[in-house]
Amino acid sequence: MLRVRGLTATYGEARVLQDVSLDVESGQVVTLVGRNGAGKTTLLRCLMGLHRSMEGTIELDDRDITRLSPHQRCRAGLGYVPDDRGIYASLNVEENLTLPPTVGPDAWSLEQVYEAFPVLADRRRQAGTHLSGGEQQMLSIARVLRMGSRLLLCDEPTEGLSPLLVQQIGDILRNVKAHGVTVLLIEQNVHFASTVADRHHLIAQGRLVESLDNAEVKEREHELLEYLGI
Amino acid sequence: MTTRLKAAGVAVTTLALCGTLAACGGAGGPSGGGGSISDDKIALGVITDLSGVYSELAGENAVAAVEMAVEDFKKEHGEDAITDKIEVTKADHQNKPEIANTAAREMYDRDGVDAIFDVPTSSAALAVATVANQNKKLYFNVGAATTELSGAQCNPYTYHYAYDTYMLANGTGKTVTEKGGKSWYIIYPDYAFGQDMNKSFTAAVEEAGGTIVKADPTPFPNDNFSTFMTKAPTLNPKPDVLGTMQAGGDLVNVVKQYNEFGLREKGVDLAVGLMFDTDIASIGVKPLAGTQFTTAWFWNLDDESREWADRFKEKTGVRPTFDQAANYSAATQYLEAIQRAETDKAEDVTKELDGYEFEDFFARNAKIRAEDHQVVHDAYLVQVKEEAEVEEDFDFTKLLETIPADEAFMSVEESACEMG
Amino acid sequence: MDGLLQQIFNGLVSGSFYALLALGLSVIFGMLGVVNFAHGAFYMLGAFGAFILLDSFGLSWWLALFVVPAVLGIVGMVLERTLVHRLVALDPLYNFLLTFGIALILQDLMRLRYGVQSQPFSRPELLDGSLNLGLFSYPKYQVFVLLFSIVISGLVWLVLTRTRVGMVVRAATERADLSQALGINVGRWVTPVFGFGIALAGLAGVLAAPMRAVNSSMGGDLIIVIFAVVVIGGLGSVFGSVTAGYVVGMLTAVGNFYLPALSQSLVFILMALVLLLRPAGLFGREEGVHA
Numbered sequence: 057m058l059r060v061r062g063l064t065a066t067y068g069e070a071r072v073l074q075d076v077s078l079d080v081e082s083g084q085v086v087t088l089v090g091r092n093g094a095g096k097t098t099l100l101r102c103l104m105g106l107h108r109s110m111e112g113t114i115e116l117d118d119r120d121i122t123r124l125s126p127h128q129r130c131r132a133g134l135g136y137v138p139d140d141r142g143i144y145a146s147l148n149v150e151e152n153l154t155l156p157p158t159v160g161p162d163a164w165s166l167e168q169v170y171e172a173f174p175v176l177a178d179r180r181r182q183a184g185t186h187l188s189g190g191e192q193q194m195l196s197i198a199r200v201l202r203m204g205s206r207l208l209l210c211d212e213p214t215e216g217l218s219p220l221l222v223q224q225i226g227d228i229l230r231n232v233k234a235h236g237v238t239v240l241l242i243e244q245n246v247h248f249a250s251t252v253a254d255r256h257h258l259i260a261q262g263r264l265v266e267s268l269d270n271a272e273v274k275e276r277e278h279e280l281l282e283y284l285g286i
Numbered sequence: 287m288t289t290r291l292k293a294a295g296v297a298v299t300t301l302a303l304c305g306t307l308a309a310c311g312g313a314g315g316p317s318g319g320g321g322s323i324s325d326d327k328i329a330l331g332v333i334t335d336l337s338g339v340y341s342e343l344a345g346e347n348a349v350a351a352v353e354m355a356v357e358d359f360k361k362e363h364g365e366d367a368i369t370d371k372i373e374v375t376k377a378d379h380q381n382k383p384e385i386a387n388t389a390a391r392e393m394y395d396r397d398g399v400d401a402i403f404d405v406p407t408s409s410a411a412l413a414v415a416t417v418a419n420q421n422k423k424l425y426f427n428v429g430a431a432t433t434e435l436s437g438a439q440c441n442p443y444t445y446h447y448a449y450d451t452y453m454l455a456n457g458t459g460k461t462v463t464e465k466g467g468k469s470w471y472i473i474y475p476d477y478a479f480g481q482d483m484n485k486s487f488t489a490a491v492e493e494a495g496g497t498i499v500k501a502d503p504t505p506f507p508n509d510n511f512s513t514f515m516t517k518a519p520t521l522n523p524k525p526d527v528l529g530t531m532q533a534g535g536d537l538v539n540v541v542k543q544y545n546e547f548g549l550r551e552k553g554v555d556l557a558v559g560l561m562f563d564t565d566i567a568s569i570g571v572k573p574l575a576g577t578q579f580t581t582a583w584f585w586n587l588d589d590e591s592r593e594w595a596d597r598f599k600e601k602t603g604v605r606p607t608f609d610q611a612a613n614y615s616a617a618t619q620y621l622e623a624i625q626r627a628e629t630d631k632a633e634d635v636t637k638e639l640d641g642y643e644f645e646d647f648f649a650r651n652a653k654i655r656a657e658d659h660q661v662v663h664d665a666y667l668v669q670v671k672e673e674a675e676v677e678e679d680f681d682f683t684k685l686l687e688t689i690p691a692d693e694a695f696m697s698v699e700e701s702a703c704e705m706g
Numbered sequence: 707m708d709g710l711l712q713q714i715f716n717g718l719v720s721g722s723f724y725a726l727l728a729l730g731l732s733v734i735f736g737m738l739g740v741v742n743f744a745h746g747a748f749y750m751l752g753a754f755g756a757f758i759l760l761d762s763f764g765l766s767w768w769l770a771l772f773v774v775p776a777v778l779g780i781v782g783m784v785l786e787r788t789l790v791h792r793l794v795a796l797d798p799l800y801n802f803l804l805t806f807g808i809a810l811i812l813q814d815l816m817r818l819r820y821g822v823q824s825q826p827f828s829r830p831e832l833l834d835g836s837l838n839l840g841l842f843s844y845p846k847y848q849v850f851v852l853l854f855s856i857v858i859s860g861l862v863w864l865v866l867t868r869t870r871v872g873m874v875v876r877a878a879t880e881r882a883d884l885s886q887a888l889g890i891n892v893g894r895w896v897t898p899v900f901g902f903g904i905a906l907a908g909l910a911g912v913l914a915a916p917m918r919a920v921n922s923s924m925g926g927d928l929i930i931v932i933f934a935v936v937v938i939g940g941l942g943s944v945f946g947s948v949t950a951g952y953v954v955g956m957l958t959a960v961g962n963f964y965l966p967a968l969s970q971s972l973v974f975i976l977m978a979l980v981l982l983l984r985p986a987g988l989f990g991r992e993e994g995v996h997a
């Protein structure tokens with residue numbers, strides 16, 4: 057579904073991504089794992105078209121989207137859940153949900169969203185940033201579901217959340233996957249990652265160094281945790 | 287985005303600095319003296335505001351007036367003129383003292399200028415007076431109003447022509463008070479000219495037996511005077527007169543808002559410290575009708591003035607302000623003094639000028655005082671006409687009273703000048 | 707006490723101009739990330755527009771109230787399409803150079819044509835005289851200005867908060883990049899929003915013509931204060947800039963009343979305080995600022 061070839065990204069002089077090539081199959085949940093500063097966020101921003109100084113090609117369903125602007129990529133089916141959750145303070149909860157256009161046939165209706173996330177229904181008139189961190193994360197994910205995006209790009213959705221909420225996010229992701237949505241997930245918590253994902257890509261100093269399946273992750277969990285410095 | 291703002295801020299500062307630095311150019315070497323006419327020519331320099339707020343009441347047309355004086359001098363003396371090589375140069379000082387300073391140095395040192403004229407804005411005029419004194423070359427101030435030029439900061443090379451804050455205050459402040467405007471509320475722009483005007487008006491009003499209920503400095507420039515307009519009638523005691531010392535656009539704002547707030551109906555009359563015909567044109571005669579102010583001259587004062595004003599209009603297309611007329615008069619008196627002295631050497635010319643009594647279309651009963659270099663002459667208390675009385679363009683004012691030369695200006699005894 | 711109330715009212719009237727100008731400056735900044743130093747010049751053009759319509763075409767001030775902002779709005783859009791949009795990719799310094807340059811050019815053009823003296827302009831007759839407000843009577847025209855600016859600010863507020871267009875503008879103002887990633891074609895909104903901001907500046911100018919001196923420098927003198935207003939209100943915050951506009955107006959009026967010598971600096975003292983204590987402005991949000 058997603059094919060990335062030879063992606064190189066820079067911040068001024070600094071090269072942050074080096075010749076990254078990556079495939080994500082339709083319906084899969086794939087994680088990117090790596091230390092702080094490895095370049096994970098930058099990779100997602102490149103995919104979304106938000107990071108401009110890059111080379112390489114990005115294809116979505118065999119269509120080259122490298123030259124498309126972010127809003128066109130969004131309409132092509134990419135759903136972005138940024139690392140800061142991207143909730144607008146000047147929009148209320150419902151506006152945060154309904155701001156983006158619907159882009160796919162599987163877009164959730166508002167009712168569906170509120171059914172799945174009752175807390176959002178209760179607080180629909182409040183400013184987006186008045187929600188707690190966990191609630192904002194729900195809202196950010198709910199937003200891309202309402203759009204009906206086919207490929208979700210989620211940047212550390214569990215960061216800073218309580219174990220209970222992490223579990224809830226896990227449920228949501230599994231649910232999403234069951235609906236046939238593809239997910240590219242940045243995740244530091246390798247244990248959690250192995251419970252939701254099919255494959256894991258290890259990224260170090262801007263390069264994809266290894267690709268593991270769940271069994272391998274379990275086997276090498278200690279080694280990975282040590283490597284990630286957790 | 288904050289970086290974007292910061293960068294913009296830096297840029298503003300940098301630009302402001304560049305402006306200042308550009309004004310700090312170097313000065314050339316001293317000019318050679320000797321002979322009856324230095325450099326075989328007489329050079330007159332006009333430093334004035336060619337682009338800013340005073341560019342219409344002084345500006346290019348002040349230069350034109352000086353050029354007219356040169357032409358008339360040549361015509362008058364023909365073959366007998368001391369020289370027919372008389373030049374006029376000009377410089378724009380943007381009303382900034384540091385630019386005026388540089389321009390004056392360059393004129394005296396590099397261009398061989400023998401006398402500088404005009405220089406509106408008091409701080410700039412004082413800067414030029416200092417340069418004149420250092421270079422031992424003449425300066426005829428016309429455009430600036432500060433009494434310092436012929437007061438504490440007087441010098442043997444600087445003459446003060448046309449008008450000053452004392453004359454304005456003495457004319458308007460005293461007369462209005464004597465006619466019953468006993469208590470005053472003064473508003474003045476918070477810079478040198480305004481503060482000077484406030485001081486002079488306060489003194490004049492009090493001397494005439496009036497009181498200053500309050501004097502408020504206002505921001506400069508300022509487009510909103512509502513605070514002062516609503517304050518005026520609530521002061522205790524209620525003032526009879528609102529005295530505005532604002533000039534140019536600020537004065538327009540004051541008058542517009544004075545009318546908005548209906549102060550005249552509330553019993554607070556308007557007195558204007560300094561006003562030019564150009565200001566009246568901006569505001570319109572109707573809102574100003576009846577307003578009294580003092581002027582050094584106005585173009586349709588009498589036939590002689592009108593005749594000159596007609597010639598001026600032929601040359602420039604507009605009616606002259608008193609600043610422009612005074613520049614003509616000053617340049618003429620300077621050239622005549624050279625003719626009499628048979629040299630343009632400053633010291634000899636001042637000997638001819640000092641104590642000289644004369645009469646021209648601008649300066650009546652005029653005398654160049656030797657003691658402080660104040661040029662005294664009649665001044666005029668005038669009133670803005672009613673709309674129906676206006677007969678032609680710029681026919682705005684009518685004469686109420688002529689203030690005789692020996693009363694119009696500060697007396698020698700009062701002057702703080704000690705000629706060194 | 708009456709005195710103070712009246713000063714506050716004075717402040718609200720002058721705040722009306724600040725609010726309209728800051729509102730436009732703020733939406734433009736939010737949406738384009740461009741600080742429009744030419745904003746004051748368009749205020750000046752607005753006043754001149756009213757003058758020219760009346761003087762050369764005999765069109766009344768009431769018509770100018772609609773025609774001038776519309777024309778200037780179009781001029782603004784053309785300007786955005788031809789020049790301003792190029793700024794987005796450039797160093798912020800160009801932002802200053804271009805918009806300040808435009809301001810100087812417009813100012814000089816008007817000066818060349820009309821000189822430095824103010825142009826005569828009088829109040830529409832309908833708004834002559836004063837109105838009894840109970841505690842004090844007040845010039846009718848100025849009451850009109852205040853009400854009109856409140857209505858306009860209110861309408862803008864309604865559009866921004868109650869319509870889809872408004873929601874998109876708010877989102878794009880707060881975080882343009884993120885809004886792009888969420889499928890909003892921010893570029894399509896940029897031109898009309900720029901034009902709208904310019905139209906508001908022009909409207910403020912038309913309102914100013916009958917009560918203020920109409921000359922080429924009238925906007926240049928104002929822009930610094932407006933800039934402070936926007937910083938106080940919070941960059942990119944629409945509600946903040948309108949509120950700060952009225953607050954700064956009142957502050958200056960009350961300052962003029964009690965401390966006339968200081969009143970000029972009060973605005974900037976307030977700005978410094980706000981920057982120290984709440985760098986994002988009274989109503990700004992950190993995210994909004996960095997978007």
Ligand SMILES: Nc1ncnc2c1ncn2[C@@H]1O[C@H](COP(=O)(O)OP(=O)(O)OP(=O)(O)O)[C@@H](O)[C@H]1O
Pocket residue numbers: 067070072090091092093094095096097098099139
């Ligand atoms: N705006 C920027 N300017 C310059 N360098 C940056 C910028 N943003 C990130 N970097 C650098 O790029 C590298 C990759 O950053 P990135 O945010 O992609 O890492 P990450 O893997 O997402 O890290 P984290 O786990 O902390 O989120 C880091 O070394 C970081 O310092």
Ligand SMILES: [Mg+2]
Pocket residue numbers: 096097098139211
């Ligand atoms: Mg990251």
